[in-house]
Amino acid sequence: MAQTSPLKFAQSQPDHARAGAIMALNGMFDDMDALGVLRHAVTELLPADLAIVSSFGADSVVLLHIVAQVDRALPVYFLETGKHFVETLAYVETLKETLGLSNVVALRPDPRDIARFDPDGTLWETDPDSCCHIRKTEPLDATVSGFGGWVTGRKRFQTTERGVLPHFELTSDDRIKVNPLAYFSDADITTYKLKYGLPEHPLYNMGYKSIGCAPCTSVVAEGEDPRAGRWRGLNKKECGIHFDFNGAIAKPMAAQELNLYKDGKFIADPFRAWAEGDDPGSVRYTHIPLPVFLANREAVLANPHPVGLLVSPGDNVELVRDDLGRFASVAINFPGFTDGRGYSSARLIAERYGYQGELRAVGDVLADQVPLMARCGITTFLVRHEPTKKALADGKLATVDLFYQPVGKTEVPVGTRPFLRRAVEKV
């Protein structure tokens, strides 16, 4: 008989050996041994299968100088968005020459896309995501798939989100990212440039610290995050593409609204959260907080629309035991994933009170807690955390499918301890 998992996830089959081998590489090199890291990547790890995207920005020269020492013919892709400063284009030529890079390739947007979406060149103003999409994502996408790995110039200090960055990483699409400069600080970059007398980007000394396309780059103030100058004023941190200027993986374009994981897929959530001023007697498709329900019990029971119940930590589910049948959905709130009260509430509702409707988790729903929630009887998950969404969508949840203890009314005891299996069969 097949192993029965309480969730209908595709079984995860991560290649642990490969992941482990790559992780282990992170211990092999001194923090600052960028050259060693890159050499290992070029000669051992991914010979003839490695490339780099460079922005030819303010800091790019350091990485390119290291590339030149290892392999001058390494493919260096440059996103020629058509929106660059002339200084940047000149700088590309300077570096090609001084460093002797023989394989710099410009990637240009499809002219048909430009004609169609950005005929007058002002798309960046109204819709930078789309602008980036046609000028960077599309041109790069085709190229990316041709390589097993990429060298990036990312550094830990760069932005607050990048505080931890290893030399080698395995990305979710199973490519290897090599970050030789991971441990370099701002000062290290400056020192390195001075030490080797490397040519500076012409705009650098004018206050541009992170240089992208001309319209989207501004001067960074002293002490500001270097990347703060990019897309200043817009609520945009990274290009909406797989690689930004520094070759970093960026966030997906727009958050999808399909947040509800149910029956093995993500769907749009018909329910919404309770809001101040809602009328318990007439709301529809809303999870009514348990205390609100208790205070307005008659009104809710008389409400003709489908409604749900929101159970938060500290709520006494015993008090609604006889009313559960009224609700089309019961949401267990996990305001922080470390608060485990919801697990007990869920078991009581599902097991002891035999609730048959949709039992969902809302709040801080994370990949590593989902299997535990499922075992406690939760069937549906409102997920906002992107890696969790991805793990669920890809069936890549890291689970332990063997259970020592019987939990849940639906848990088939195959794979549980023998005595528990026997005990369940008696029931």
Added chain:
Amino acid sequence: MYRYDEFDAAFVRERTQQFSDQVRRRLSGDMSEDQFRPLRLMNGLYLQLHAYMLRIAVPYGTVSSRQMRMLAHIARSYDRGYGHFTTRQNIQFNWPKLRDIPQILADLASVEMHAIQTSGNCIRNITTDQFAGAAADEIIDPRPVAEILRQWSSLHPEFSFLPRKFKIAMTGATTDRAAIRFHDIGLQATTNDLGEIGWQVWVGGGLGRTPMIGKLLSGYVAHEHLLAYLESTLRVYNRYGRRDNKYKARIKILVHEEGIESIREQVEAEFAEVKGGVLTLPQAELDRISAYFAAPQYELVNARSVDVAREKILNPFYGRWLERNLNAHRQPGYVSVTISLKPVGGAPGDATDTQMEVVADLAQRYSFDELRVTHEQNLVLPHVKVTDLPAIYEVLVKNGLADGNAGQITDIICCPGLDFCALANARSIPIAQELTRKFESPERQAEIGDLKIKISGCINACGHHHVGHIGILGVEKKGTELYQITVGGDATEKAAIGDILGHGFVAEEVPNAIERLVNTYIARRESPAEPFIAAYRRLGKEPFKEALYGAN
């Protein structure tokens, strides 16, 4: 000893893979430290002052030679050549690299070991009497039930995010060597009116900043209902334990604030719902697990005892070792041997990779392949023929493991303190080292007799200072490390929390302060047969207070 079946092995393998995946996501930046933290903690991985610290579970303190050799291998290959045995009968390594963790866990899994639930707000490793299954004063070997509890609590989906950590200790003997009254739940084997063996359940004991002695929750729970009873207790705690303040989140505070009667009422109500359900333990399963712990094939030994007095004359060191480090065995001709990890000037509980290998060899040759870790941070060869003692002693001497000081003033429990621990206020290991030097002389130690000193580097009390006959607590006052001394604690069935007698001392003064306490005891005891703790109980605080601070 318990042996993994296919299921256990697969479980640990899956869990190891799961955690390796989590480590990978952490290293790749897919997971933030905030998200990683509770997961790594559930897998025994702490971030300490200087490095990661990995704590490996030694279920109920029992290890085989093969496992001990693997621990030696880990110490050698991934750490700095030593490991530290803890008061939870676990072992921790202080210098592993995050990138090595998956491989370490894989190595451990190959010998049926893991780091699951050695930290985090979940049910921790279940500890027990280090002489379980061997001691002469035992009602029942607690390990089969401990193993069943280990299984029940492993990755329990409802109890993985409790308000705070949860520690269970149990003993099957009449003498409590497992400090069960100072655990969240303590289980004491007992017999009911019909002569059947079951469990007394104590709840709400603990140390830390609010030390409490456990209270009796139930006078008798039968084996078959124990899981249901514990699940009921944990559910009450999970739902109602405080989560607003980390320092008030242990079950002892819930019990203290709500009162034991109210807690008992809630637990009983919950128990009434789950009793007789899927958690009922069939006798057949208990028998199946008990078979793993069947007594080894003892040999008939002609010599029944050792003539300690005679040996003392021939070789005083060996004689003292015999006198202090043996424990009576249920099998005639056998004893349990305590291997002291408390050499003079050493860090209590540390063992080098070579010492681990040596001890593993001894266990293989002389103790049916079995070893124990004690909560007092020593090791034990549980089943040794008295005729093998000289040979064992000889090997121990060669490897710096022959200190005959079990239970004496230099057999100190000590937490890692400021040398390793991120939470510490003060150093604790150097204090222990100073004290062992001060009381180095074996004659002096023999004169003092049974005296347990326990040292913690901060109020979290990992070094159990509250229950030391003499306890030492590191505190920080205006930037200097001070040491608060307590007297009169006791971790046994005569459970007591030590009294604070006055202000703290700077490190340099501690050894002399302790010596004054000791001298007072020796001067005032009725006879050498009256141990320190008994004398303290009889005499009260005053003479000891005067010893520390002078007459007012």
